[in-house]
């Protein structure tokens with residue numbers, strides 16, 4: 061499944077398959093959390109094309125239903141952040157649903173299903189593209205509209221909170237330290253002003269945290285972030301997790317969560 065992803069997605073964690081063997085199970089005092097990382101729900105636009113990052117709505121609904129049936133507990137990002145300091149405060153086998161880039165199709169395709177199943181979620185948006193289009197992956201993925209401020213406010217009112225995906229959707233490894241700090245701080249400032257809600261979580265574009273994880277973590281911490289997410293990997297035990305290098309399960313139409321998580 062990971063093999064279908066473009067090479068530019070430099071997941072810095074092991075692939076889903078390899079990580080599967082490391083998923084902690086039934087460890088006393090542990091808090092196993094699966095963070096799902098989606099991009100686009102529904103079909104490509106008429107002038108676009110299919111890619112692994114589109115999950116059809118019927119598949120999306122089924123993936124979430126399977127999780128709930130298997131005893132996973134959906135949580136919101138606030139509960140997730142609180143659990144970093146108090147892992148015992150969460151039920152074991154919690155799940156956090158996330159979306160990257162903030163495609164406007166989330167409003168019509170993902171939000172109704174999440175609301176029906178009573179599943180909160182997070183969308184990570186690059187602030188320079190709010191109300192624009194995904195020019196950052198032009199040619200690799202079909203052009204799509206990114207949520208505007210009204211869309212983000214509507215999603216927040218329906219259980220999908222907006223958090224940071226940087227300003228320009230840049231890979232951290234391509235930026236100097238000052239530019240990395242700018243991505244972290246400026247996106248947080250813009251989102252906090254625009255939505256009036258705290259921004260505590262960051263998702264690295266392309267899962268790329270750069271070549272100096274301790275410095276990156278220090279920049280995130282100094283800005284007030286409490287957690288940062290990579291792209292790829294499996295479930296994680298929050299009591300042992302590195303909060304600024306958290307794995308997420310890359311979700312595509314062929315991702316079999318039951319097989320992956322047990």
Ligand SMILES: [Zn+2]
Pocket residue numbers: 160161225229265266
């Ligand atoms: Zn992205």
